[in-house]
Amino acid sequence: MLRWPVAPMLAAPVDEVPEGPDVVHEPKWDGWRAIAFRDSDGVYLQSRAGRNLSTYFPDITRAIRESIPAGAVLDGELVVWERGRTNFAQLQRRVTAGRALLRLARDSPAHLVAFDLLADAGGEVTLELPLSQRRARLGRLLAGAPTQLTLTPQTADMRQVSEWLTHWTVAAGIEGVVSKRLSGRYEPGRRGWWKYRTQITTEAIAGGVTGNLRSPDTVLLGRFDRRGKLRYTGRTHPLNAGQREELGTMLSPLRAARRRGAPAAHPWPQPLPPAWSGQLDRPEPLPYVQVEPTVVVEIEADVAFEHQRWRHRVRYARLRPDMPVYDVPLLLGEEEGYFGET
Template identity: 30%
Template structure:
């Protein structure tokens, strides 16, 4: 069987659905919504992915719209071998290492060498956790159908294909608030919160039409600039930005939680991006009041890097305190980092 994956030219679309369809996203909420009409699901710690299958053609797309097939050949092969030739499903790519999901293992897949990717795919195979269906097995787009209908078709799909659940499964879901609250209280390992969806709503590509509740408040931010450490040629802090409603990148804070061992390589990476526009909205001023251990000027960058940071409070559309750098997000498009994800 000839399999087309993300290394080939993308198709214009499948079943009238663009191959670059953006996934429906969630906005951050402080608490789980209660009342009738809600479905709750674990928020998995992986790479968001929409998987397209049409006859022998398979395509995996990241949240950013970038192709993922060449980095996850085992998933491409798995989907190509399923007995049903038509479907589009939305879900999460995860990798389990020593019994726990590993985001680092996912990031290691984003490697230019095909031989390296193939080796990792054998040693640490990934799993696709599906949680929505956009095109059913009859090749009919069902985005305009309510979630209850799409979920039923997804579960029917999973029962009929008889795939190994170690590699393809459907995410648990519940309408019971108490059970969802228990998931939230246990999050922090394989999951980092709970996603809340209206069962009577259609699928809304590119919109923050769902809610997500986390134990920790986090945000994905664009690295719009950086400062050197005082009297040093190494990076001291990253300057963080979010896009406002006008499409301008506003400075919202900083993170200086960078391990010393990582600074030389990170400095070289940042310096290769110097000369960009930096912050096109609200820009940083001089040294922050929290610390003076860096130079007063900052270096603008091309807005290409995204990091996830932990924060506590927001005042005046800025992080009130310094943030903790949790991880880099090469799977996320910078333009997706806006104030809506933190409820502003």
């Protein structure tokens, strides 16, 4: 019988969706990876990093306990649906809900979208079986389960994949697709699958940098809201040498205020709060260099955009010296759409 922790099998990033006679594809859900262990004593939910998530998802542990036989181990993604779309922020609220956890679980129930079976009923380990057989067993196991436990869609049809990437990324909040070999076994900790993230190309304003002004390491990005205030929207991956040199020649230090030598006003705090910079694993303020918000850069980002920020770091593509900052799409409210007119 499998016992926790088990390192989940992982996916390596790719620039295009792989094809082949033995390859199938599944939506890449925007949630928390979880391995669910159903033993005779109850249910244990393990995060990707090996942490215990059971306490935060009493609705899921109850559903598994009531419908999944002892010994089974499922791999999947925890998601919360809101108006037909995944809501990552609702997952994060589970950790900080405290006494309100049960009410939150009732009002915004979680779902486990299962995509693999590590052990079958009775504890029969299935790691060495091909994916096609693990998938068939998983389907039978979930046949009578409640809707909170569901089997992820799977297809070999590239037209269906195109439909997911074109429409589901906006309508349902998926991040892309994960591709797997039907003949592949489950290899804990190994990147034996492939993941393709849906990307957008758009523009943002440089409001600060880490490192130094002439050779920045990363760029802190912003967009104006409807009131004309520059809002922080995310941070880039580290720049390469050419990008640091290119950008460093264009940035200007924040101008000193004219009245009585007062410090210049910048719309973002210094240092950047941990909640802004997304450092959930290392919650420390981020020191940075504030710059005049006059430089526009082109970026490539995935579709994980919540609370008016890109949740993952974005890729710096190039400078846009031809574009005034006021031509950058406005930061709209979530009910209006995430990316303005891009």
